[in-house]
Amino acid sequence: MLDTPDARPPAPRYEFDPGDREGSFRAHQRRLQGLRQAALANPLRAGHTFALDIARHRGPQQPDARPLPAFARAAARRTLVLETPLQTQPDHRSQVWTARVADHPERVILKIIQPSMILIPDPSWRDWEDSYAPPRALAETEDIIYRRLQSVQGSTIPYYFGMHDATMPNGEFAYILVIEKIEGVTVQEWRDANLPRTSPNHTALMPFLKNLATHLLKSYGALHGLNVIHGDVRASNMILISPTSTSAQIVLVDFGGGAILKGQAMSFKLEQEERQDCFKISMCCSEHMELIRAWAKHHLPDGVGGQVAAV
Numbered sequence: 001m002l003d004t005p006d007a008r009p010p011a012p013r014y015e016f017d018p019g020d021r022e023g024s025f026r027a028h029q030r031r032l033q034g035l036r037q038a039a040l041a042n043p044l045r046a047g048h049t050f051a052l053d054i055a056r057h058r059g060p061q062q063p064d065a066r067p068l069p070a071f072a073r074a075a076a077r078r079t080l081v082l083e084t085p086l087q088t089q090p091d092h093r094s095q096v097w098t099a100r101v102a103d104h105p106e107r108v109i110l111k112i113i114q115p116s117m118i119l120i121p122d123p124s125w126r127d128w129e130d131s132y133a134p135p136r137a138l139a140e141t142e143d144i145i146y147r148r149l150q151s152v153q154g155s156t157i158p159y160y161f162g163m164h165d166a167t168m169p170n171g172e173f174a175y176i177l178v179i180e181k182i183e184g185v186t187v188q189e190w191r192d193a194n195l196p197r198t199s200p201n202h203t204a205l206m207p208f209l210k211n212l213a214t215h216l217l218k219s220y221g222a223l224h225g226l227n228v229i230h231g232d233v234r235a236s237n238m239i240l241i242s243p244t245s246t247s248a249q250i251v252l253v254d255f256g257g258g259a260i261l262k263g264q265a266m267s268f269k270l271e272q273e274e275r276q277d278c279f280k281i282s283m284c285c286s287e288h289m290e291l292i293r294a295w296a297k298h299h300l301p302d303g304v305g306g307q308v309a310a311v
Helices: 022-041 135-148 187-194 202-225 264-281 286-299 304-309
Strands: 049-054 076-087 095-101 107-113 160-167 173-180 238-241 249-252
Touching: 049 160, 049 173, 076 107, 107 135, 135 160, 135 173, 187 238, 202 249, 202 264, 202 286
Parallel strands: none
Antiparallel strands: 049 076, 076 095, 095 107, 107 173, 160 173, 238 249
16 A cells, blocks of 8 residues: 655755854754654655656657656656665665656656755864765756756666655655666676686677777766766666677666866866776776777777776
8 A cells, every 4th residue: 555645845944054153053963963863763664655746858869768768758746656775874975765656667766865864064073064065965966967968868877857855754855866767787796797706708708898898988978078977987886788798788877976077177087087997897807908908999989998998
């Protein structure tokens, strides 16, 4: 049986301006600590629902894009039902759940930025202003990045269905980002299953690894072409869809650490670092490192091969 979507009036927003006086800061800290106790005592659970107004999505803009989920083809209020928690511990940037769309077969990812559950600032920290990201800033940063990457949604990155306001079970206001759920395995899961350190079959996997390197560099090139840095290049943030022995479609996820860059010199440096990081992920072992470096130098386009071969 489903919970009834929350029909209460919007909860108060607990935002904090680091420029406020210390007394205001300490009051804000105490308020958040009290809300966290209430949140831990009354957490989100499977079956909880959110009724959110989902706008009509513009649809795919790339020839290789996945079909747009049916629920996003027309603007409507949708009931999203929590299913599986992926991250619910405090002091992270967000809580993450899978959810199903009521009356539709599709599932989505919900990233929930709840002020009391992210890192609570402490005025005793040195340079605490640099350690604390206000909840609205966390939500809007990722929202803006997804919107900037509209043209590659459905291919290089998931479809994005907007930032929404919601009320948590403890009565606290929160932001929710609704994102397409990608069915597949992460590159980290694939590596763990196929690249054990003592495997004698790495040579047989070289065609796939070369294809992986090519697709990863193409995917990150698409982001960089739109002046976006992913900010968290890890194999667990790359999802393989229907991998075969030689190829796979790759989708990049989790833009919570991303940024839109301004300034050519800084952009080039960070883009090069991300290309090198994702190229390392395509390497299987030290035994074949030189082989894949030599291949990259001579087969990857536009000077990228020389940059990544230097890792």
